[in-house]
Amino acid sequence: MPAFDLIIANGTIATASESYAADIGIRDGRIVAIGEALNGADEVVDATNKLVLPGGIDSHVHISQPSGPGIVMADDFESATRAAAFGGNSTVMPYCLQQKGQSLRAALSDYHALAQGECHIDHSFHLIVSDPTESVLGQELPALFADGYTSFKVFMTYEGLALDDYEMLSVLEVAREAGALVQIHAENYDAIRFLTEKLERAGRVAPHFHGRSRPIPVEREATHRAISLAELIDVPIMIVHVSNREAMEAIRRAQARGLKVMGETCPQYLMLTEADMERTGTEGAKYVCSPPPRDVASQQACWEGLQQGVFSVFSSDHCPFRYEDEAGKLAPKGRSSFRWIPNGIPGIETRLPILFSEGVVKGRISLQQFVALTATNHARIYGLTGKGSIAIGYDADLAIWDPNLTRPIRQGELHHGADYTPFEGIEITGWPTSLIVRGSFVVRDGKLTGSKMQGRYLPRAKPLASLSR
Ligand code: URP
Ligand code: ZN
Ligand code: ZN
Numbered sequence: 001m002p003a004f005d006l007i008i009a010n011g012t013i014a015t016a017s018e019s020y021a022a023d024i025g026i027r028d029g030r031i032v033a034i035g036e037a038l039n040g041a042d043e044v045v046d047a048t049n050k051l052v053l054p055g056g057i058d059s060h061v062h063i064s065q066p067s068g069p070g071i072v073m074a075d076d077f078e079s080a081t082r083a084a085a086f087g088g089n090s091t092v093m094p095y096c097l098q099q100k101g102q103s104l105r106a107a108l109s110d111y112h113a114l115a116q117g118e119c120h121i122d123h124s125f126h127l128i129v130s131d132p133t134e135s136v137l138g139q140e141l142p143a144l145f146a147d148g149y150t151s152f153k154v155f156m157t158y159e160g161l162a163l164d165d166y167e168m169l170s171v172l173e174v175a176r177e178a179g180a181l182v183q184i185h186a187e188n189y190d191a192i193r194f195l196t197e198k199l200e201r202a203g204r205v206a207p208h209f210h211g212r213s214r215p216i217p218v219e220r221e222a223t224h225r226a227i228s229l230a231e232l233i234d235v236p237i238m239i240v241h242v243s244n245r246e247a248m249e250a251i252r253r254a255q256a257r258g259l260k261v262m263g264e265t266c267p268q269y270l271m272l273t274e275a276d277m278e279r280t281g282t283e284g285a286k287y288v289c290s291p292p293p294r295d296v297a298s299q300q301a302c303w304e305g306l307q308q309g310v311f312s313v314f315s316s317d318h319c320p321f322r323y324e325d326e327a328g329k330l331a332p333k334g335r336s337s338f339r340w341i342p343n344g345i346p347g348i349e350t351r352l353p354i355l356f357s358e359g360v361v362k363g364r365i366s367l368q369q370f371v372a373l374t375a376t377n378h379a380r381i382y383g384l385t386g387k388g389s390i391a392i393g394y395d396a397d398l399a400i401w402d403p404n405l406t407r408p409i410r411q412g413e414l415h416h417g418a419d420y421t422p423f424e425g426i427e428i429t430g431w432p433t434s435l436i437v438r439g440s441f442v443v444r445d446g447k448l449t450g451s452k453m454q455g456r457y458l459p460r461a462k463p464l465a466s467l468s469r
Contacts, residue, residue, distance in 0.1 A: 055090025119455025148459025319344025
């Protein structure tokens, strides 16, 4: 019997700490050897002139999430995980949204039913706590942490989702006791409501007024408040989808003070600006997401956050809606006001190529930072044991990249369920060409070869309180 099922030969391996030329030997879905001139396998794949990276982990995606009356997300678990695989990802972490009045267990059972047998790659759920009742706080959350649901998101904005400060403190306290990690969407709901109503009274209802309804102080204030509330409880938090310097600097200051505050940013805050929401007619709706894209100075601040380790993860916040669709961005009510345009943009397939091309190829970040920001840190922070790196004993989750392949992002070549990409036309150098999950190809030389039965659900270990930088 050969020693290995598969050898990936002659590639350049990159991890969060180093790059080197070596072969990878895989058996039973795991990496069992890394060395020179390995032989003895059922199959040898030649990766000459290619990079071999840990499969990407996208720890912030929304799939099949209820999004209001008449609105339907553009991706289900099959299409989202297929698109993610083509984008070089081997694991995604979608949200499981608790509806008001619903138990967390009931919400989880709905999402597991949607995902079961439909995932091309591995997945693990974060919870969204929207209704922190006594039983949710006292019984469900602690029991679910013990079952491997070790992180959850809370919102400081959105009708029906926003928690008040008392509720925030209550969930932070439970997280501290359980050792869970809380992700926080930091925007001030009352300020947004006030500004939205004022804009609407003045007839300012076009898509780009979405940005005016949630300017930087709205995010800065909530970020500062979230950090302060977490400090009161002494619990780690992750501020997600940071869009600008003031929020980034608030996180940096908290970290300098020794608080366990981590940060995340996303491609939209590097590549889009508010000018995109000003495109003619209704087209601005394609770019409506929260927090909104800002300006070039904010993009620069987000790059600094990535370069200097203020942000430890780079995620897509994939939240796809079709554009030419009354169940999507062109929902009839959205024409009466930006307030009703579904928030969110697609990005699960383009996250890694954008950061590789704009970050590594353009010299803004190193290849090691790229791997850390897109895979290794996600696994470490969220407790995905055996994922996110290339090392003996780890799952053989590998993305094979052609670092010299140059072509633009084109909607026609993507695999998600949306009918547009907000990143259309951006020239990318460096694309993943193959994706392996636990030793089996899902995408091979640009073609889907895996099945939607391939992805597994991953329970998680205790999250990290902070990354040492
Ligand atoms: O606009 C966004 N980001 N939609 C997704 C939901 C969220 O807040 O992450
Ligand atoms: Zn959010
Ligand atoms: Zn999100």
